[in-house]
Amino acid sequence: MKDAAVPEALSGESFELxxxxxxxxxxSSVDHKQLGIMYLLGAFxxxxxxxxxxxxxxxxxxxxxxxxxxxxxxxxFFTMHGTTMIFLVVVPLLVGFATYMVPLMIGARDMAFPxxxxxxxxxxxxxGIMLYFSFATSGINGGxxxxxxxxYAPLSETAYSYGPGVNYWILGLLGIGVGTLTAGINLMATxxxxxxxxxxxxxxxxxxxxxxxxxxxIVVVMPILNAGLVMLLADRLxxxxxxxxxxxxxxVLWQHVxxxxxxxxxxxxxLPAFGIxxxxxPVFSGKPIYGYDFVAASTLAIAFLSLTVxxxxxxxxxxxxxxxxxxxxxxxxxxxxxxxxxxxxTATMYQGRVRFTTAMLFAVAFLLMFTIGGLSGIAFxxxxxxxxxxxxxxxxxxxxxxxxxxxALALFAGVYYWFPKITGRMLDERWGKVNFxxxxxxxxxxxxxxxxxxxLGMPRRVFTYPALPGWEAMxxxxxxxxxxxxFAVLTLMINIAISLRSGKIAxxxxxxxxxxxxxxxxPPPPENFTRVPPIRGRRPLWDLAHPDRTxxxxxxxxx
Amino acid sequence: xxxKTMPDKTKVGVGLFLxxxxxxxxxLLITYAFFRSRPADGPxxxxxxxxxxxLVFSICLFLSxxxxxxxxxxxxxxxxxxxxRWLALxxxxxxxxxxGQTREYLGxxxxxxxxxxxxxxxxxxxxxxxxxxxxxxxLVALGALLGIAISGRxxxxxxxxxxxxxxxxxxxxxxxxxxxxxxxxxPLIA
Numbered sequence: 001m002k003d004a005a006v007p008e009a010l011s012g013e014s015f016e017l018x019x020x021x022x023x024x025x026x027x028s029s030v031d032h033k034q035l036g037i038m039y040l041l042g043a044f045x046x047x048x049x050x051x052x053x054x055x056x057x058x059x060x061x062x063x064x065x066x067x068x069x070x071x072x073x074x075x076x077f078f079t080m081h082g083t084t085m086i087f088l089v090v091v092p093l094l095v096g097f098a099t100y101m102v103p104l105m106i107g108a109r110d111m112a113f114p115x116x117x118x119x120x121x122x123x124x125x126x127x128g129i130m131l132y133f134s135f136a137t138s139g140i141n142g143g144x145x146x147x148x149x150x151x152y153a154p155l156s157e158t159a160y161s162y163g164p165g166v167n168y169w170i171l172g173l174l175g176i177g178v179g180t181l182t183a184g185i186n187l188m189a190t191x192x193x194x195x196x197x198x199x200x201x202x203x204x205x206x207x208x209x210x211x212x213x214x215x216x217x218i219v220v221v222m223p224i225l226n227a228g229l230v231m232l233l234a235d236r237l238x239x240x241x242x243x244x245x246x247x248x249x250x251x252v253l254w255q256h257v258x259x260x261x262x263x264x265x266x267x268x269x270x271l272p273a274f275g276i277x278x279x280x281x282p283v284f285s286g287k288p289i290y291g292y293d294f295v296a297a298s299t300l301a302i303a304f305l306s307l308t309v310x311x312x313x314x315x316x317x318x319x320x321x322x323x324x325x326x327x328x329x330x331x332x333x334x335x336x337x338x339x340x341x342x343x344x345x346t347a348t349m350y351q352g353r354v355r356f357t358t359a360m361l362f363a364v365a366f367l368l369m370f371t372i373g374g375l376s377g378i379a380f381x382x383x384x385x386x387x388x389x390x391x392x393x394x395x396x397x398x399x400x401x402x403x404x405x406x407x408a409l410a411l412f413a414g415v416y417y418w419f420p421k422i423t424g425r426m427l428d429e430r431w432g433k434v435n436f437x438x439x440x441x442x443x444x445x446x447x448x449x450x451x452x453x454x455x456l457g458m459p460r461r462v463f464t465y466p467a468l469p470g471w472e473a474m475x476x477x478x479x480x481x482x483x484x485x486x487f488a489v490l491t492l493m494i495n496i497a498i499s500l501r502s503g504k505i506a507x508x509x510x511x512x513x514x515x516x517x518x519x520x521x522x523p524p525p526p527e528n529f530t531r532v533p534p535i536r537g538r539r540p541l542w543d544l545a546h547p548d549r550t551x552x553x554x555x556x557x558x559x
Numbered sequence: 560x561x562x563k564t565m566p567d568k569t570k571v572g573v574g575l576f577l578x579x580x581x582x583x584x585x586x587l588l589i590t591y592a593f594f595r596s597r598p599a600d601g602p603x604x605x606x607x608x609x610x611x612x613x614l615v616f617s618i619c620l621f622l623s624x625x626x627x628x629x630x631x632x633x634x635x636x637x638x639x640x641x642x643x644r645w646l647a648l649x650x651x652x653x654x655x656x657x658x659g660q661t662r663e664y665l666g667x668x669x670x671x672x673x674x675x676x677x678x679x680x681x682x683x684x685x686x687x688x689x690x691x692x693x694x695x696x697x698l699v700a701l702g703a704l705l706g707i708a709i710s711g712r713x714x715x716x717x718x719x720x721x722x723x724x725x726x727x728x729x730x731x732x733x734x735x736x737x738x739x740x741x742x743x744x745x746p747l748i749a
Contacts, residue, residue: 240674257586
């Protein structure tokens with residue numbers, strides 16, 4: 001290849017670009033950029049819904065012995081909050097960014113299977129609507145599911161959840177699961193088969209690497225969840241016996257199946273966030289990532305180890321000492337490749353020319369907050385600590401530090417980083433700073449104190465609590481923090497609304513970034529690239545801008 | 560610089576799909592084996608299933624793996640009548656298998672063995688039922704290919720498309736090898 005490479009789809013495939021107009025062009029779209037935007041918007045709507053549920057729960061918990069929400073409604077809210085945030089917010093946001101960015105970053109025209117891409121999105125959305133339909137049954141019997149996001153048997157069996165809520169939960173998750181699974185297959189096939197010439201597997205941007213491995217985890221574990229769900233559905237609708245201990249079934253089997261899916265799912269939710277961080281930190285540090293190979297390889301290690309740690313969610317079951325020991329050791333081992341990454345990102349910033357844009361602020365905050373969540377996670381791998389703290393607010397604090405302090409902050413970083421590419425306009429940096437600090441303060445106010453509440457013995461998933469010394473003040477602080485966080489989200493929405501109208505025009509590459517998505521216009525044309533720049537290293541746009549000191553030359557000089 | 564050609568995206572996609580399907584069946588198989596290790600009263604694989612009867616129909620499914628292979632070979636060599644002939648035979652063998660499974664189910668129902676009878680019923684019907692559904696889906700895909708072949712429009716089918724259907728059919732067959740071993744042959748050894 002001399003200089004310009006033509007994406008495969010342009011040369012070979014018979015691909016028709018239809019110039020349809022208006023909202024119908026979105027509904028019928030198979031374009032990865034439109035579908036990516038729809039993923040992000042759909043997930044944001046569900047984020048607002050689940051956020052409101054969280055606020056209502058925090059109002060209920062603001063003072064002791066409160067009756068703002070009934071126990072039944074409170075149970076429905078925490079079930080729907082967890083299920084929504086995981087399946088309809090975090091995963092679709094990450095899949096949405098990947099759907100938009102991966103083809104651009106590898107110099108492709110579109111995803112490997114554009115129509116499957118549309119199917120994945122719509123099945124996922126309708127699965128979400130199916131899930132929320134359960135609220136409509138509250139007048140008849142029960143309403144939304146009241147079983148927590150992991151729906152432990154036998155609580156989720158008809159004997160204890162006789163209304164249709166859990167059925168909606170199962171069917172909704174099956175729909176969402178099919179959507180996620182097909183999206184994972186599609187992303188993997190895209191990365192394996194659609195790369196532009198020169199984009200070898202070791203030159204992939206790290207966000208693409210993380211997406212590839214996330215795709216692998218999705219392909220392995222979504223069918224595990226689906227198998228569990230169809231068995232639970234058979235129990236509920238066909239009177240089968242899988243998880244019903246009264247007729248010989250095993251409730252613990254459900255826990256095994258669910259967590260064999262559930263723990264890798266945690267990594268599905270965090271690996272693409274690692275990918276965003278691995279793009280943002282190098283660009284705003286003015287240095288290539290420190291130890292590219294280690295970041296990529298440690299991710300592979302995380303993916304395989306994540307399949308061997310599930311029973312650390314089940315230490316309280318009493319599986320026996322050898323079992324507990326095995327899963328405790330694996331759970332501690334998985335923190336090693338994660339720690340390697342923290343080191344890589346920190347070392348990337350070291351001696352760099354760091355630009356503290358809003359995206360970078362979120363990325364640095366991610367490093368700090370995710371480390372806290374990681375450390376409390378390692379504490380849980382110690383079996384006696386788990387026995388003491390399980391089902392307390394310490395658990396709630398831990399996974400919010402991982403999923404909000406980790407993934408959500410990375411997603412905010414991604415929004416500020418890629419908004420210019422997607423819309424053609426910059427997000428306002430002053431509003432961005434307000435957004436960042438409100439988020440950072442609100443998040444820590446809400447969840448830091450919950451570590452203490454958990455250690456004092458406050459159980460999670462109970463709708464109220466007695467007026468024990470200190471509990472009232474700490475819960476009030478947490479509730480105030482939740483509202484600060486809500487204002488932070490409001491500032492993001494204001495920022496987006498203002499910037500869409502009058503934001504600074506971005507241009508192709510406003511951040512001086514190096515990956516291929518910045519080589520095309522903002523927003524990119526339907527065919528993505530008129531010509532893909534030559535790819536001779538990991539930073540094609542750097543090589544293009546600095547022909548006198550390309551990465552290739554530097555590597556040669558270094559020997 | 561000479562570029563290596565990328566792997567075919569259709570085959571990669573279908574391969575990943577089948578890989579995920581394998582995990583789905585693995586969980587159902589583990590569940591079957593887990594509950595088999597805690598025997599209960601009532602119907603079981605040993606006292607309710609007719610191995611010889613199922614073996615005959617299983618052989619039809621195993622043979623259909625060979626016929627789809629021959630159909631794919633004919634397709635590659637451009638032998639259009641060969642494609643139609645082998646595809647028709649594959650569809651027939653698959654249909655015979657489904658007919659046999661239906662008869663087996665009806666026989667079990669007649670003896671009041673259903674999905675709600677006990678854990679053998681729950682695990683057996685879930686495992687073999689999902690496999691049967693996969694055979695049915697395969698027959699739909701094979702039937703579509705056969706229709707295209709008979710109407711003489713095979714030229715519109717990409718080689719990777721044809722091979723994907725063949726891959727799927729081999730997979731369904733391979734899953735049955737495992738299920739047949741675990742569900743039907745295991746009681747004979749024990």
